[in-house]
Amino acid sequence: MKKNFKKIISMICVASTLLVVGAAVVPASAAEPKCYPAKAWYELDVDNDGFASGILTVKSNGWWDSSTYPIDAVAYWANEDGLLEGYSSLARFSLTTISSSYRFPALQIIPEGADRIRVYTASKNDSTLSTQYAEAMLPSNADFVINEEPKHTFAVVSDTHVVNDDNHEWTKKFKNMLKDVSENIGVEGVFINGDMVNTASGAATTPDKASGEYAKLQSIKGEVCPDMPIYMAIGNHDLWPVGFNDTSLQTMEQMFCQNAMLPDGSRPSSFFYDFWIDNNHFVFVGDSGRDPNYIWLNDNALNWLDTTIASGYGEGKNTFIFMHQAMPNTVSGSLTDLAQGDATVDNAYEIRQVLKKYPDAMMFSSHSHYELDSVGNAYNADAKYPTVFNTSSVANPYSARKGAITGGSEGYIMEIYDDFILLKGRDFTNGLWKASSQYVVMLADENTNDSENNDTNNDTNNDTNNDTNNNTNNNTNDNTNNNTNNDTNNNTNNNTNNNTNNDTNNNTNNNTNDNTNNKDDNKPTEKVTEKPTEAATNNTATEPIVNVGCGSVIGSVGAALASLVGAVCVLKKKKD
Numbered sequence: 001m002k003k004n005f006k007k008i009i010s011m012i013c014v015a016s017t018l019l020v021v022g023a024a025v026v027p028a029s030a031a032e033p034k035c036y037p038a039k040a041w042y043e044l045d046v047d048n049d050g051f052a053s054g055i056l057t058v059k060s061n062g063w064w065d066s067s068t069y070p071i072d073a074v075a076y077w078a079n080e081d082g083l084l085e086g087y088s089s090l091a092r093f094s095l096t097t098i099s100s101s102y103r104f105p106a107l108q109i110i111p112e113g114a115d116r117i118r119v120y121t122a123s124k125n126d127s128t129l130s131t132q133y134a135e136a137m138l139p140s141n142a143d144f145v146i147n148e149e150p151k152h153t154f155a156v157v158s159d160t161h162v163v164n165d166d167n168h169e170w171t172k173k174f175k176n177m178l179k180d181v182s183e184n185i186g187v188e189g190v191f192i193n194g195d196m197v198n199t200a201s202g203a204a205t206t207p208d209k210a211s212g213e214y215a216k217l218q219s220i221k222g223e224v225c226p227d228m229p230i231y232m233a234i235g236n237h238d239l240w241p242v243g244f245n246d247t248s249l250q251t252m253e254q255m256f257c258q259n260a261m262l263p264d265g266s267r268p269s270s271f272f273y274d275f276w277i278d279n280n281h282f283v284f285v286g287d288s289g290r291d292p293n294y295i296w297l298n299d300n301a302l303n304w305l306d307t308t309i310a311s312g313y314g315e316g317k318n319t320f321i322f323m324h325q326a327m328p329n330t331v332s333g334s335l336t337d338l339a340q341g342d343a344t345v346d347n348a349y350e351i352r353q354v355l356k357k358y359p360d361a362m363m364f365s366s367h368s369h370y371e372l373d374s375v376g377n378a379y380n381a382d383a384k385y386p387t388v389f390n391t392s393s394v395a396n397p398y399s400a401r402k403g404a405i406t407g408g409s410e411g412y413i414m415e416i417y418d419d420f421i422l423l424k425g426r427d428f429t430n431g432l433w434k435a436s437s438q439y440v441v442m443l444a445d446e447n448t449n450d451s452e453n454n455d456t457n458n459d460t461n462n463d464t465n466n467d468t469n470n471n472t473n474n475n476t477n478d479n480t481n482n483n484t485n486n487d488t489n490n491n492t493n494n495n496t497n498n499n500t501n502n503d504t505n506n507n508t509n510n511n512t513n514d515n516t517n518n519k520d521d522n523k524p525t526e527k528v529t530e531k532p533t534e535a536a537t538n539n540t541a542t543e544p545i546v547n548v549g550c551g552s553v554i555g556s557v558g559a560a561l562a563s564l565v566g567a568v569c570v571l572k573k574k575k576d
Contacts, residue, residue, distance in 0.1 A: 035064045035071045035095065037119045037134035050144030051440070052104040056136060058119050059099045070124040071095045073102070077114035077435055078135065084114050084435075088427055091373040091436040095121065106380040107387070107439040109144040125402060144440060146422070150415035152277065155181040156423075157411030158193035158324070158366035159393035161237065162220070164212040170198065170395035173409045175220045177394050177428045182225040184431065185413055189228060189263075191282075193366040193391055194235025194324030196259070207251050210238070214259045232260040233284045233322040234271045235367065236344070239292040249289040272301060274308050279316065280416060283308055285323035295325045296346035306354045309361065318416065318443070319361035321386070326365035327352065330379045331390035333368020338375065338400075340368070352384060360444055361386040362421065369398035372410050372425040372437040387441055389423060410434065419443055 038061040044054040058073045072092040077084040093102040117136045120129040160174045181187045197213035221230060239252050257267050262275050271286020285305060290296040297305065313319055325344040326334040333340050344367060345351065355363070359381045365388055370377070372392045379388035389412070397408035409428040414421065425437025 034130075035060050035062070035069070036121050036130040036132040037061075037073065040075075040117065040119045040134040040136035042117055042136040042138060044139060044142060047139045048141055050109050050142070051106075052108040052110045053106060055101050055103050056117060056119075057099055057101045058095060058134065060095055060121070061132075063098065066094070066096050071121050072124050073100065073119055074122050074129055075102075075117050075119045077111055077116075078118040079113055079115045083118060084111060086431075086433055087111065087435045088430070088432045089435060090117075092122075094124070105378060107378050107441065108436065109438050109440050110138065110142050111433070111435070111438055112143050112145050114138065114143050115140075146417070148417060150417055150422070152280065152416040153185070153187050154414045154416075155185070155187045155190040155411060155426075156193065156364055156391060156414050157190065157394050158364070158391040159195040159235070159369055159395055160192055160217070161195055161198035161393075161395040162213050162217045163198050164209070164216045166216075171216065171220070173395055173428070174217070175224060177409060177411065178221065178224040178228075180426070180428045180431060181413070182228055185426075187228070187413065189231060191231045191233075191322060191364075193233045193322045193364050195237040195366070196232055196235065197238055198395075199237055199240045207248070207255065210240075210252065210255060214255065218259065229261055229263065229265075231282065231284075232256065233324055234286050235324040236292045236295075239287060239289075246289070253286075272304055272308075276312070280318045280320065281309075281312055283319065283321045285321065290346060294344050294346045295323070297351060302350055302354060305351075306357070309354070309358050313358055314360070316443075318421065319358060321355075321361055321363040323363065323365060325367045326390070327355070327385060327388070330376075330385055330388045331365050332370035332374035332376045333390065333398075334365070335376050340370075340400075355386060356384050359383075359386050362441060363388045364391050365389070366391045366393075369393040369396055369404075371397040371399050371405060371408065372434045374400065377437055378439055389439070392425075394428065412437070 037058050039059040040056065042054060042056050044052075046053065056075060058075075060071070064071065071094070073095050074092055075090045077087055077090070091102075094100065115138050117138070118133050119136065120133045122129050155177075157177060160177070161170045162174050163171050165171055178190070181190060196217060197210055199210040199213060217230075221228070234253075234256055238256060239249070253271055256271060257269060260268050260273075262268060262273075263277055268284075272284065273286075274281065274283045276282070283305070285295075285297070286301070287295050288298040288301050309319055309321070327345055328334050328348050329336055355361075363386050368390070370390055370392065372390070374390065377390045379385060381387040391412065392410035394409050394411055397405045397410050399405050407429050411426055411428065413424045413426055415424070420443055421441045423437075423439040423441070425434030426432075427434055
């Protein structure tokens with residue numbers, strides 16, 4: 001007994017010494033430890049309102065070296081029958097310590113039928129999931145239940161980049177998207193928020209090339225869904241003939257108007273136009289034509305935007321704004337604090353003065369191609385902007401971790417109800433709902449135009465220095481090579497310092513997950529893993545035993561005590 005006691009004391013001293021000097025205790029039998037979720041728990045901010053706002057915490061089975069063995073948590077909505085049918089995984093986040101957390105963003109909901117979250121692990125950039133998982137239970141009836149049919153259902157997509165070639169990958173994806181939304185979902189119309197065609201790609205482009213691509217788009221529509229309208233907003237790729245000037249701008253505007261349409265089957269007469277469907281006002285923001293890379297609205301355009309949105313605003317009506325380029329520091333691809341800074345709006349300050357008057361509107365931003373799982377995918381309305389959503393890309397979604405997503409194709413299905421608007425992210429390639437981009441915007445009982453009274457002091461002084469210098473040098477640069485496929489990194493250095501104190505805190509609470517990953521990569525989260533087979537999920541216990549005694553990261557007295565207790569427990573277990 002004395003001999004065994006001395007042995008225990010000796011091992012405790014060794015473990016204590018290792019912790020004090022900053023060394024990690026690694027299981028001797030594991031050269032590269034297999035990491036899997038040992039426990040998961042979920043804390044909602046507000047119970048039973050249907051919104052997912054809260055924190056998911058995942059505890060792994062033991063210590064591992066996250067720098068050489070990077071691990072992601074891969075979570076799914078689930079219930080007692082298994083994974084929720086028809087959904088992708090939630091946005092992946094890095095496990096950087098034994099316990100790591102992910103905060104769900106504002107506006108995201110818990111889909112109907114989910115009563116728990118099932119969590120797996122996978123090596124970073126790998127789709128192979130662990131065979132063992134943990135489950136975090138949700139509060140009773142926490143899912144968002146809908147007991148009525150929508151008044152209207154539309155698809156909202158962008159960056160289709162149709163090429164005049166039936167065998168081109170992007171052309172095939174456009175056709176597949178139309179098939180999915182018309183045959184599997186049954187939308188009444190499709191909104192494309194810019195870059196319908198791909199005239200900037202390849203050799204020097206001409207209006208004839210753009211015309212051929214528009215013709216291909218219309219041919220595919222006629223084949224797949226001839227009676228379904230496609231509504232369009234202008235994008236930079238749709239403005240890209242050689243020798244950009246007033247003449248070519250007029251040529252491309254005319255071509256755009258010949259292909260865009262209104263609900264009655266007629267055509268708009270300008271890049272700037274709007275229409276109504278019942279109580280829903282759809283506003284399409286054009287470009288005054290300074291440079292195809294950078295949206296710019298002259299005084300006439302700004303006045304048009306203001307008066308057009310104001311027409312019918314409030315009084316229980318819904319306003320939807322489509323503008324291809326994103327306003328700075330709103331959604332994915334425009335966040336300067338993540339070194340994105342996609343500075344493609346010339347006079348952002350002036351445009352903001354209009355938009356901030358209408359906080360109950362919804363705005364769609366595109367251009368960057370950032371995937372729907374990205375950090376900052378949705379922007380909750382405040383004193384500066386209405387609610388804004390990033391739309392990803394049908395042709396070529398972009399992952400900040402991995403670049404272009406092979407085979408990816410994404411967008412939204414928008415359902416309009418009496419009291420709320422449901423926006424459902426869609427993976428068109430795999431026919432799945434994007435679990436991380438299911439959003440609800442609740443509608444006010446009576447929308448009122450009183451935003452001028454909200455935080456008026458926030459903008460009177462701050463905005464004067466915010467965006468006025470964002471793009472002063474934009475037109476002195478040669479951007480011909482910056483927008484070949486993704487447009488994601490256009491002039492990323494133009495605005496890296498302009499907005500540091502301006503709008504960088506707009507999304508601080510939208511996606512606080514995976515902060516370590518953001519610091520390492522300056523990137524949002526990567527493409528989600530495909531849904532695992534049931535064979536990989538039914539053969540393991542929900543909560544394996546945590547191997548506390550095998551080590552932990554160093555430095556704190558609490559961690560040291562935990563390791564000492566673990567060492568004693570392990571020795572006692574062996575003795576027994």
